[in-house]
Amino acid sequence: MRKILxxxxxxxxTVLLAIVFFVTVFGPWVAPYDPQAxxxxxxxxxxxxxxxxGTDQYGRDLFSRMLNGAPSTVxxxxxxxxxxxxxxxxxxxxAGVAGGRTDSIIMRILDGMLAMPxxxxxxxxVTFLGGGxxxxxxxxxxxxxxxxxxxxxSSVLSxxxxxxxxxxxxxxxxxxWIVGREVLxxxxxxxxxEATIRVSFAIMIGATLGFLGLGAQPPSTEWGLMVxxxxxxxxxxxxxxxxxxxxxxxxAMGFNLFGDALRDAFDPKRSH
Amino acid sequence: MSLAYxxxxxxxxxxxxxxxxxxxxxxxxxxxxxxxxxxxxxNASAENLAALERQLGLDQPLIAQYFQWVGGVLQGDxxxxxxxxxxxxxxxxxxxxxxxxxxxxxxxxxxxxxxPLGTLAALRRGSVWDLLIGLLSYVGTALPEFVTATLxxxxxxxxxxxxxxxxxxxxxxxxxxxxxxxxxLPSATLGLILMAHISRQVRSELSEVLSSDYVRAARxxxxxxxxxxxxxxxxxxxAPAVAVISLDIGYLLGGIIVVEEIFAxxxxxxxxxxxxxxRDLPVIQAVTLLLAVVYALSNLLAxxxxxxxxxxxxxx
Numbered sequence: 083m084r085k086i087l088x089x090x091x092x093x094x095x096t097v098l099l100a101i102v103f104f105v106t107v108f109g110p111w112v113a114p115y116d117p118q119a120x121x122x123x124x125x126x127x128x129x130x131x132x133x134x135x136g137t138d139q140y141g142r143d144l145f146s147r148m149l150n151g152a153p154s155t156v157x158x159x160x161x162x163x164x165x166x167x168x169x170x171x172x173x174x175x176x177a178g179v180a181g182g183r184t185d186s187i188i189m190r191i192l193d194g195m196l197a198m199p200x201x202x203x204x205x206x207x208v209t210f211l212g213g214g215x216x217x218x219x220x221x222x223x224x225x226x227x228x229x230x231x232x233x234x235x236s237s238v239l240s241x242x243x244x245x246x247x248x249x250x251x252x253x254x255x256x257x258x259w260i261v262g263r264e265v266l267x268x269x270x271x272x273x274x275x276e277a278t279i280r281v282s283f284a285i286m287i288g289a290t291l292g293f294l295g296l297g298a299q300p301p302s303t304e305w306g307l308m309v310x311x312x313x314x315x316x317x318x319x320x321x322x323x324x325x326x327x328x329x330x331x332x333x334a335m336g337f338n339l340f341g342d343a344l345r346d347a348f349d350p351k352r353s354h
Numbered sequence: 355m356s357l358a359y360x361x362x363x364x365x366x367x368x369x370x371x372x373x374x375x376x377x378x379x380x381x382x383x384x385x386x387x388x389x390x391x392x393x394x395x396x397n398a399s400a401e402n403l404a405a406l407e408r409q410l411g412l413d414q415p416l417i418a419q420y421f422q423w424v425g426g427v428l429q430g431d432x433x434x435x436x437x438x439x440x441x442x443x444x445x446x447x448x449x450x451x452x453x454x455x456x457x458x459x460x461x462x463x464x465x466x467x468x469x470p471l472g473t474l475a476a477l478r479r480g481s482v483w484d485l486l487i488g489l490l491s492y493v494g495t496a497l498p499e500f501v502t503a504t505l506x507x508x509x510x511x512x513x514x515x516x517x518x519x520x521x522x523x524x525x526x527x528x529x530x531x532x533x534x535x536x537x538x539l540p541s542a543t544l545g546l547i548l549m550a551h552i553s554r555q556v557r558s559e560l561s562e563v564l565s566s567d568y569v570r571a572a573r574x575x576x577x578x579x580x581x582x583x584x585x586x587x588x589x590x591x592x593a594p595a596v597a598v599i600s601l602d603i604g605y606l607l608g609g610i611i612v613v614e615e616i617f618a619x620x621x622x623x624x625x626x627x628x629x630x631x632x633r634d635l636p637v638i639q640a641v642t643l644l645l646a647v648v649y650a651l652s653n654l655l656a657x658x659x660x661x662x663x664x665x666x667x668x669x670x
Contacts, residue, residue, distance in 0.1 A: 091492075190369065190373065191373065193369075193370050193373065194370055194372075194373025194374050194376075194377055195377065197370045197371070197373070197374045197646050197649060197650055198374060198377070198642070198645070198646050198649070199604045199605070199606075199607040199608040199645060199646075199649055200604060200605070200608050201608030201609070201611055201612070202607065202608055202611065202626075202642060202645055202646075205611065205626070205627075205630060206378075206381050206382075206638075206642065207381070209630045209633075209638075210381055282495075282496065286496075286498040287498075289498055289500075289501075290498050290499070290500055290612055293498075293500045293612075294612070294615070294627070306498075306500070309500065309501065309504060310500075313504060316504060316507065316508050317508065317512050317513060317514070320508045323501075323504045323505070323508065324505065324508070327497070327501035327504060327505060330496075330497075330498060330501060331493065331496045331497050331501065332496075334495075334496035334497075334498075335492055335493065335495075335496035338492065338495060338496055339492065
């Protein structure tokens with residue numbers, strides 16, 4: 083952790099993430115207004131003392147809406163990534179440990195899944211499942227699975243021939259003990275790094291789906307949906323698209339920077 | 355560049371495309387409601403449905419349906435759009451070229467800007483320029499396309515100022531200037547993310563190469579710095595940049611879906627969203643397959659370019 087805080091990217095990333103998590107946990111309580119409260123007199127207002135970041139087309143307080151949207155937006159990213167990373171890693175570890183035919187069959191199928199642009203794949207699955215937050219989360223998780231499986235596999239393969247694994251084999255340890263105690267803990271680094279960076283992708287894809295009307299549904303305060311809802315009014319009050327947009331950017335940047343710093347901390351060779 | 359290498363890569367692409375066609379076909383056939391139901395509507399009688407299903411071949415086993423579809427696709431027949439009542443090939447044709455034009459403009463302009471930016475950052479590491487370029491690339495990767503697009507619209511397409519059109523399309527054969535004017539904002543949106551990736555990659559590769567032995571040797575030979583960079587350092591750091599560009603084509607093709615929808619650009623992405631909303635299965639299948647083919651072919655092209663730039667790859 084000290085290593086991470088030492089690099090400027092790591093420091094900025096950590097600070098941004100700390101802010102994001104604070105807002106995610108406490109945001110809805112600190113919000114000065116009810117995020118759904120209409121204020122017909124102050125519609126599409128700019129920032130003022132009364133409304134710090136202005137109001138949207140119904141006069142709803144943008145600052146409060148942004149704070150309230152944080153938990154759902156961040157939870158979406160974390161949930162989708164955890165699910166995708168979990169399933170992907172299991173598949174990848176199986177392929178890496180089994181080797182031979184199982185491995186090549188799994189890899190061919192993954193190649194086919196990876197041959198479609200990510201967003202396209204997600205869109206197809208969401209349409210198949212029907213729109214909505216849970217469906218969007220599942221779709222992102224499925225999209226992440228093949229890529230994560232690949233990384234988990236290559237990570238397992240690079241560990242599998244190390245001396246300590248060979249030593250365990252020579253000691254006559256069981257296959258499951260070797261995989262669980264020797265291979266997995268050492269193969270975990272790249273998986274964690276990739277997962278951290280992917281949270282930011284998940285958040286961005288989730289917001290994009292919300293924007294396209296396939297993810298969160300009104301009156302949710304999910305950030306992508308907020309941008310979509312007030313797009314018509316963006317020339318009259320740019321704040322109502324800028325606030326949720328920048329919130330997405332800050333969150334995604336936090337995970338990105340932190341992930342990069344994490345990678346450098348795990349692998350000092352690449353840190354330049 | 356050996357022929358064997360190319361053929362091997364090409365074979366791999368064909369295998370992948372076969373898998374993709376199966377995937378596309380199965381995803382669209384498991385979508386609730388089949389084509390017959392789409393055409394006749396919810397209130398159709400069971401006999402009418404059954405008759406139309408027989409006519410469309412939907413009562414045959416899935417494998418037979420798949421081969422019928424693939425057979426048609428290989429002959430350029432993608433079926434008939436359920437909503438537009440037009441041959442899919444005709445609907446998709448124009449959209450395909452519009453999309454490719456947009457993608458090409460974005461890709462070319464980004465490459466022209468990003469490689470010098472990355473080079474500058476690597477040569478002046480730790481300077482204000484490096485910091486600014488690094489910051490730009492971090493912001494670029496953290497902004498989803500729809501946010502970038504919306505912010506660009508706010509800045510450049512405000513009706514009060516009328517700097518650039520907020521959306522739409524002009525055919526390049528009718529009015530090339532107008533076409534370019536309409537392409538600026540969409541391609542800038544697509545370009546920002548790509549620029550971030552590419553310039554970052556060039557920077558990190560070039561900094562690695564600059565600290566390598568052969569660059570030190572070239573400098574010790576007394577070559578001028580300009581020559582060291584142009585002849586020794588840059589060519590060796592471009593291969594990984596091309597690799598990143600080819601990966602980025604995946605982002606580009608995904609991004610195009612959102613960007614075309616926002617800027618009302620009549621391309622594959624917009625068509626896809628229309629088809630998804632209307633459950634127009636043949637169009638969904640055709641667009642998805644086309645995008646996957648473009649992606650696979652551009653990856654192949656990138657592999658060939660990388661092999662040209664870096665002889666070591668060919669024998670790997």
